Amino acid sequence: MRLTILGCYSATPRTLNNTTSQVLEINNHMFLIDCGEGTQVQLRKHKIKFNRIKHIFISHLHGDHFFGLVGLISTFRLLTREADLHIYGPKGIKEVITMQMKLADSWTNYNLIFHELTSDASELIFEDEKVEVHTIPLNHRVYTNGFMFKEKEGNRKLDIDAVEEANIHVAYYRKLVQGFDVVNEDGVTIKNETVTKDGIKPMSYAFCSDTMYKEDIVPTIKNVDVLYHESTFLDKHAHLGPKTKHSTAKEAATIAKLANAGTLLLGHYSTRYDSLNAFKEEAQEVFSNVELCEDGKIFEF
């Protein structure tokens, strides 16, 4: 699992700071999460192949998470994309994108499929053989979802020595990795766990931005390997949280602790702060394994 931070600042793009956008590579998928203005240029800078992006998840319709989407869709068209593009985001996203295509008299030559979200409860919005994506309803000024990306339990791994010793025909190997017991060449039932080992541990990533402190999300993200949680403010500005519906670094860390997360990534910093270290230090008072997002940083898990 690899996460590329294209932008992690709040409010407005600046000369050196980009607004929210991330690329999550998980099990051969390349998911784009949020799409602030300038995301297409950030994708180019990081040499991410446009064609590999087939699913875009938009948390909410504030500009710093969304104003780059119409340009990206338009650029895909100009580059004569053919692959379907799925967009997941709040109700209204289809109308606003469609209106701009209509005004420009420029319709995509590929299928643009909108999945508009309206539920206030977590729901499964994408699933294939290997990965599933659930929404994480957040608490912000407008309707907002985070997204929980989960690898499914993979196949079990054969213990080749044990399999051969148990005299199992090769035709049954597939059933073994799928976790079934099988009957061997001598007609004896072989228990799966005696001849297989656990496969690769499935990974999970939760993206939570923007939101004020919301403990309700903990069951949805319980035991997540990597949690990105917004931390717009430091605790000294905690009074701004409820007003603007954002979180502090301390609150992000509290959620990470309650959820028993593996790693906490912080981001969506207000540009009022000169240095980011204070965010990390504040969070580490509550939860030890904290990393700071920065534009262009790549995390491998």
Next chain:
Amino acid sequence: MRLTILGCYSATPRTLNNTTSQVLEINNHMFLIDCGEGTQVQLRKHKIKFNRIKHIFISHLHGDHFFGLVGLISTFRLLTREADLHIYGPKGIKEVITMQMKLADSWTNYNLIFHELTSDASELIFEDEKVEVHTIPLNHRVYTNGFMFKEKEGNRKLDIDAVEEANIHVAYYRKLVQGFDVVNEDGVTIKNETVTKDGIKPMSYAFCSDTMYKEDIVPTIKNVDVLYHESTFLDKHAHLGPKTKHSTAKEAATIAKLANAGTLLLGHYSTRYDSLNAFKEEAQEVFSNVELCEDGKIFEF
């Protein structure tokens, strides 16, 4: 008159190439012309004070001329702008911007005044004591206007020696610079031209993008000091002009010649060309005074 090229490439923003946007400083106005994605960052890079922009002119609603507008309006709001902002552009521009503010539940705290354009004839859309702006109806895939910015004839300049010799009371100086004849202290009528000289020559700038070759615009831009005319293609790709409704460098130069322009600026280059020199050379075969726009270039006239 000073022109800053924020972006001058066509189609899509890239790592080093920005799409169309220009800032024209003329007679204390700072007019923003077109607003491709990333314009707000380009403005910051060039240290252009956001507050000085009070009028934005949008030629048409294709993304490379327009996708940065909603972000700029939103950033002005976040920076607690108070001054009115006037937007001139094709019908539809108000609805698409308003819809995005509504979806974000983020309304501007300053007055946002839309001037929607629909006419196919040149019209006066802005005027104050010193400057006027007329549309230049163009021929593109969607409804498109160029813009003609003209300084008005300024006051005449007093010939102080002549004025004193003619024995004119100081109370009449104002009428003199306004061009009127006056009666002197001896009761004699003094012809204006005998005691005043021409004032500073008024300047004009015509912005013509996007358009295919359209001779009809010549009367509107006749004798313009500086003409920006798009040149998406070189003559070897002239066959693409009518299809995409764009011009070649040669066609831009022909318009400049017919209009008796002072200087021709080329821009809106297709990114298919590696070097821009060929555009200049091609245009100079028709019209000698040609300059190439490049991102970040500043022209002083």
